[in-house]
Every structure is written in C-alpha cells, then in structure tokens.
Amino acid sequence: MDASPDSELTSYLKIFSHLEPIDLLHLTRVAKAFRSFLLGKQTVGIWASARRNVDDLPECPPFLSEPAYAHLMFSPYCHNCLAGNVQNVIFTFNIRYCASCKRQQTVDSYLLGGRGGFNGGMTADMFCKTLNERRRIVYHKVEVESVWHSWLAIPDDDEEARETFRNHHRERVQQIEAHAILCEEWDKARKASRKQHLDEQKKEKLETVVKKLRAAGWGAELDAMQSSNYFELSDHALIRSTKRMTDKAWKTIEPSILSLMKGYKKTRLINERRKELKIRLLWLTGVIKEAFPDLRTTSSDFQPHFVDYALMPEFRQLSESPSSADVTLEDYSLLRDNLVEYTNRWRDQIGDELTSIINSGYRFPAFQDPLRLAMTFFDCTACRRKNMQFPAVIAHECLRVRYWRCREDSDAAYFYEDVVLNAWNCRTWSSRNLAVSRASDRAMKIIQACGLDPLKTSRLTLQELDPRVDHARTAHGAIDQEEAEWELISGEAVALAKECEENNRESLFQEYYPQLLFSCARCDDPMSNRNTTLPRALDHVRRAHSIANPSAENGDIYISGDTPPILEKPVLLVSDRICAFDLTATENKYFEESGAICDFRGFQHVDFTTSV
Incomplete structure (x- = not known):
C-alpha cells in the first residue's frame, strides 16, 4: 500500500473516480498512506470528481476546501467533541455541532461584552447567524471573537479601512448564506429521499x-x-x-x-366482549327507562341507579351470558314487570346495611325498625355532613362515588363489574362512609324530655305531637344543640313559640332557598349535573336540553335528595322588662343565632334592640 500512490496511481485514480466523498473520507481514516495522498493539494480533482457522483450536491464554495466540504456534508461527527451520529449541520457556520456543543459555541449577541454591550461601529449583517432551539437568533462564538479581534486591530481614525472591513464581511456573510440555502435544500431533499x-x-x-x-x-x-x-x-x-x-x-x-x-x-377478544356487554347494557337501560318514564324527582335520588340494576343477579346473569347465547332485547323486556320487586329488594338491602350501622351503638326491640325512629341519625366520615336521617341519607353524594378504573382487563373475576361501572362512571351505593351520629344521643335525651320512649318513637309520631323543649325550640331543631338537659314546655309559651315560627317561616325559607341544592330532572346520570346551585341548574337545562325557560315548577329541575333540611331557628321568649345585659349565656347564644324575639304581653314579634 505504501507504494501504491506511485506505482499504481492510474488504477487508484480510476477507482477513486467511482467513489463518493464519504468513501474518500473513510479511506483517509483507514491508512496513513491514503490520508497523506488524498489530503494533498494535487488530489483536488479526485474530491471534485467524487462530489459530482452525488446527485444535485451544490458546488464546493470558495471559502471551503474540497475535503473540508466533504467532511461538513457527509461526516456524522461533531466538529467540537467528535460525538457520533450528529445530523445537525449549521450551514451558515459551515460546521456540524451536537446539541450540547451548539449551546456552548453560540452567543445571543455579536456585541462586545454580550447583549447590551458595545457595537464599535459594526452591524449585525457582518456576522453569520442561525436559530437556536427556542427560535432565537444566535451567532457563532468563534466567528464573533475572530471578527472582533481583527476589528480592534484597525486604528480608530482609519475610517476607510474600517469601511473596507465592514464591506468585506458583509459580502462574506452574503456568500455563505446564499450557499447555505442551496445546501439546506439539498439536505432536505436527501433526507426525504432517504x-x-x-x-x-x-x-x-x-x-x-x-x-x-x-x-x-x-x-x-x-x-x-x-x-x-x-x-x-x-x-x-x-x-x-x-x-x-x-x-x-x-x-x-x-x-x-x-x-x-x-x-x-x-x-381483541376482550374488546369484542366489552362491546357486546355494552350493547346488552344499552338494552337494559332502555327497559328501565320504559318502566320509569317520568322525569326525575327528589324521590328518584332514593332509588337504585342503572349500575345497581345491572349488578342485580337477574340482570347480571342475563348480561353475562356467553357470546354463543342468543340474548336479545326481548329477554330484558321479560324482566321489566319485576323491576318494582327488584327496586324494593334493593331498598331492603340498603335498609339492612343502615340498620346494622345503627345497631352497632344501640339495642332496639326486635319488632322495631330503627330507621323510622326519631333518634336515628348518621354522620358521613368522608365529609363534614352530619345528622342525616333515612331516607335522605341514601342520596348523600359520598355514598355513590365516581369510578376510576384500577383493575387490569385480564382480571376476569371483575370484568363485568368493570364494564358496568365504567359505562356509567360511578360505583354502586355503599354505606362504608357512614357512622352513627352523636346527635342520636342528644335526640334520646330530647325525646325522653318529651315523655316518650326514644327506642319506640318514630319521626312521624314526633311530628304529629310537635313538642317544644327548653327555650321553646322545636324538638327536631334542638338536635344541633349541645345542652345536656332538656325539658318539655307547654301552655302559653308553646303557642307563642309556634306563632313566632309561623310569622318567620316565609323569611326563613327565603334565606335558605339560595342554599338549596338542585339537580337536573332530565339527565339520566345522577353523577352529573346534580347537587348544584339554582342558577347553574337552570343554565344547564337551557344549554344541554334546549329549554328556553326551565323551572322547578315545570319539573325541569328538582331539589336534590342530598339537600340539608331547613331547620327552624331557635325562638327566645323574653319579657320587654328584661335588659339585654340580663340575658343568660344560653339566651345570648340563641340571640347570636338570630333567634326570634317575642313580647310576652303584646304577642308580637319585635326586634331585640327595641325590646330593652
């Protein structure tokens, strides 16, 4: 090989004429003899011939040698750190940089001292530029330093030399940018072809x-x-x-x-099975809608949801039938007449769950239904909601939460359940967030103060008796109070309290009305568009159901079953001879809660500030 450049030059030149620049570059890196020969000045024609073997490759620019041009266009190495497989060629800089070196070797200003520095009479068109990854103009650090070094060497008073210098670099930049455009077009075409x-x-x-x-x-x-x-x-x-x-x-x-x-x-089989189950669930949904065609009302919040029906044994067995079984809409329609029975059974199961919770704290007679008693209250452990009674507790939003898929499709044991819960994006009703309320203990004392047995007194019985205890507060409203002792009041005080309550009932309702929660009566999914404010509920009906003037009177919306009950405010009966400073701590507490004030003598409701 050492002798080949001299003894077999003609043969090698013939071979070289069929090579491309990348091949010549490889030869310069495999043997010192080839490197010495191919990088000599006498081989410019060989490089030019190899370049012409590449289709549409632009001519070698005058500011680059043929080997340097080939190295720029075909050698996939960073010119600074020699990292391999670098495809980012900066043609305006005539260099190939990896991403890291590009950031290190570029600057965002050509000014002396960087951005905001001294221009010294130079302009931006004297420097080559490109865009960084943020699409901002940057300059080649090496070029900026070189140009500034040459510029500062020119005497300050030699304006002619300075102008010549400026024009020279402007022409240089124009020449480089013109050739860079050709190279970029060729590079894009080459990459597209590749x-x-x-x-x-x-x-x-x-x-x-x-x-x-x-x-x-x-x-x-x-x-x-x-x-x-x-x-x-x-x-x-x-x-x-x-x-x-x-x-x-x-x-x-x-x-x-x-x-x-x-x-x-x-x-594929799982998806096909899932699609089949969804079709069957749509049939079930249609059957349920036919059986209960009316718009939703408050009582609807106490009924089973589609999810609960779908997981009932009868519907589940039918829906889970193998694909080979010929299940049709008629099969679901045959079960429609039993929906009332299934609904009652579901409510009985819910009742059993709630009964087991209240039985954990109290012992009731065997014949007594604890859920109907006036003393039975539940608290939610997931939120701050307290003192809920049956059946309103069924509608509490924390007992039926949204479903987030957490099982793999391969879990066959839960496959049907996953399809059902995912179809309606909610889980079945669950009492896991319920606990016996402390209000039940207070209710027992209040009912005992009324001379009744709390283990036998139902809410209906207490409502019919309508007693007043202690400071003439309704028995139900007293549940929220923490006093340990209560006593039944009677006679003229009860009459005065009831009259005062009646006089304030309208204003009380107007005060509580904006706080009521409403739900859309036209949406089948109780997990959406529920328990919201009146304006939002009405706006939803207008937008989603195209009803111009929706209202609760027309049945478009309804008061949600989860709305907290409206409690009568405490009534404070005070003689007009008593000074405000003579009120007890308990009386002041009622007053601070905006309790009604009644004049014993005049039987009129008066403002406290005018009754001293």
Whole structure:
C-alpha cells in the first residue's frame, strides 16, 4: 500500500473516480498512506470528481476546501467533541455541532461584552447567524471573537479601512448564506429521499411478515389490525429496523412476533366482549327507562341507579351470558314487570346495611325498625355532613362515588363489574362512609324530655305531637344543640313559640332557598349535573336540553335528595322588662343565632334592640 500512490496511481485514480466523498473520507481514516495522498493539494480533482457522483450536491464554495466540504456534508461527527451520529449541520457556520456543543459555541449577541454591550461601529449583517432551539437568533462564538479581534486591530481614525472591513464581511456573510440555502435544500431533499427509501423497505418487510402470519393462522387478528395499517406490527422494534426479512431473520424474530400476536388476540377478544356487554347494557337501560318514564324527582335520588340494576343477579346473569347465547332485547323486556320487586329488594338491602350501622351503638326491640325512629341519625366520615336521617341519607353524594378504573382487563373475576361501572362512571351505593351520629344521643335525651320512649318513637309520631323543649325550640331543631338537659314546655309559651315560627317561616325559607341544592330532572346520570346551585341548574337545562325557560315548577329541575333540611331557628321568649345585659349565656347564644324575639304581653314579634 505504501507504494501504491506511485506505482499504481492510474488504477487508484480510476477507482477513486467511482467513489463518493464519504468513501474518500473513510479511506483517509483507514491508512496513513491514503490520508497523506488524498489530503494533498494535487488530489483536488479526485474530491471534485467524487462530489459530482452525488446527485444535485451544490458546488464546493470558495471559502471551503474540497475535503473540508466533504467532511461538513457527509461526516456524522461533531466538529467540537467528535460525538457520533450528529445530523445537525449549521450551514451558515459551515460546521456540524451536537446539541450540547451548539449551546456552548453560540452567543445571543455579536456585541462586545454580550447583549447590551458595545457595537464599535459594526452591524449585525457582518456576522453569520442561525436559530437556536427556542427560535432565537444566535451567532457563532468563534466567528464573533475572530471578527472582533481583527476589528480592534484597525486604528480608530482609519475610517476607510474600517469601511473596507465592514464591506468585506458583509459580502462574506452574503456568500455563505446564499450557499447555505442551496445546501439546506439539498439536505432536505436527501433526507426525504432517504426516508422514502426506508419506508419502502419497512413496508416490504411488513408485507412479508403479514403473509407469514396469515399462513400461520392469524387472519382474524390481522383483519382487525388492517384498519390501522398494521400499526401494532409496524411499530414493533424488530420490524422497524431496516434489515431485510429473510427466512433466517424471520426465525430470529418469530417468537417475539408471535408473543405480540397472542397479546393482541387476547385484547381483541376482550374488546369484542366489552362491546357486546355494552350493547346488552344499552338494552337494559332502555327497559328501565320504559318502566320509569317520568322525569326525575327528589324521590328518584332514593332509588337504585342503572349500575345497581345491572349488578342485580337477574340482570347480571342475563348480561353475562356467553357470546354463543342468543340474548336479545326481548329477554330484558321479560324482566321489566319485576323491576318494582327488584327496586324494593334493593331498598331492603340498603335498609339492612343502615340498620346494622345503627345497631352497632344501640339495642332496639326486635319488632322495631330503627330507621323510622326519631333518634336515628348518621354522620358521613368522608365529609363534614352530619345528622342525616333515612331516607335522605341514601342520596348523600359520598355514598355513590365516581369510578376510576384500577383493575387490569385480564382480571376476569371483575370484568363485568368493570364494564358496568365504567359505562356509567360511578360505583354502586355503599354505606362504608357512614357512622352513627352523636346527635342520636342528644335526640334520646330530647325525646325522653318529651315523655316518650326514644327506642319506640318514630319521626312521624314526633311530628304529629310537635313538642317544644327548653327555650321553646322545636324538638327536631334542638338536635344541633349541645345542652345536656332538656325539658318539655307547654301552655302559653308553646303557642307563642309556634306563632313566632309561623310569622318567620316565609323569611326563613327565603334565606335558605339560595342554599338549596338542585339537580337536573332530565339527565339520566345522577353523577352529573346534580347537587348544584339554582342558577347553574337552570343554565344547564337551557344549554344541554334546549329549554328556553326551565323551572322547578315545570319539573325541569328538582331539589336534590342530598339537600340539608331547613331547620327552624331557635325562638327566645323574653319579657320587654328584661335588659339585654340580663340575658343568660344560653339566651345570648340563641340571640347570636338570630333567634326570634317575642313580647310576652303584646304577642308580637319585635326586634331585640327595641325590646330593652
């Protein structure tokens, strides 16, 4: 080889004439003899000939040598750190940088001292520039330092030399930028051609794999993949590679591809089963709507949801029938007449759950239903809601939460449940967030103060008696108070208290009305558009259901079952002879809660400030 440049020059020149610049670059890196020969001045023609073998490659610019031009265009190494596979060529800088070196070797200003510095009479058009990853103009650090070094060497009073210097660099920049445009266009075309070639190779490889899989019996899966152009296969790393698909290569990747197909088959069967179940659930929904066609009302919040019906044994058994079974809409319609029975059974089950909670704290007679008693109250452990009674407690929003899928599709034991809960995006009713309220203990004392047995007195009985205790507060309203002792009041005080309550009932309702929660009566999904304010509920009906003037009177919205009850405010009976400073701590407490003030003598409701 050492003698070849002299003894066999003609042969090598003939060979070199068929090579491309990248081939010559490789030769300069494999042997010192080739490097010494090819980088000599006498081989410019060899490099030019190799360059012309590359289609549409722009001519070598005058400011670069042929080897340097070839190195810039074809050598995939960073010119600063020698990192490999660097495709980012900055043609305006005539250099190839990796991302890290580009940030290090560029500056955001050509001024002396950086941004906001001294321009010294130079202008931006004297420097080559490019855009960084943030699309901001940056300059080549090496060039900026070199130009400034030359500029500062020119005497300050030699304006002619300075102008010549400026014009020279402006022409240089224009020449570089003009050639950079040609190089960028060629580079884009080359990359597009390369991409097209690789895409054709991958397509051919994919077609070969598809043929082999069809021959192996995977036709159903391939038919399902066809709508996505076999994306699941084409995205596989072994198929994305550019290696040709030979029989030997197929044997190498076959186990991995077959594993992919098995997984896809499993997913396909699951999706088909899920789709089948959703169709059956739609039939069930239609049957339930036919059985209960009326708009939703407050009592609807105490009824089962579609999720609860779908998980009832009768509907679940029908819906979970195998695909081979001929399940139709008529099969669901046959169960429609039993919906009332199923609903009552569901409410009985809910009642049993609530009864077990209240039984954990009290012992009731065997014949007594604790849920109907006036002393039975529940608290929610998930929020601050307290003192809920049956059946309003059923509608509490924390007992039926949204469903977030947390199981894998492969979990067959919960597959049907997952489909059902995901279809309506909510879970079944659950009492896990309920506990016996402390108000039950206070209620027992109040009921005992009324001369009644708290283990036998129902809410209906207490409402019919309508007693008043202590400072003439209604028995139900006294539940929220913490006093340990209560006593039944009677006679004229009760009459005065009831009259005062009646006089204030309208204003009390007007005060509480904006705080009431409303739900949409036209939405089937109780998990959405519920427990909201009146303006929002009305706005939803106008927007979602195209009703111009919705109202609660027309049944478009209703008061949610989860709305806290309106409690009568405490009534404070005070003689007009008593000074405000003579009120007890308890009386002041009632007054601070805006309790009503009644004049004993005049039987009139008066403001406290005028009754002293």
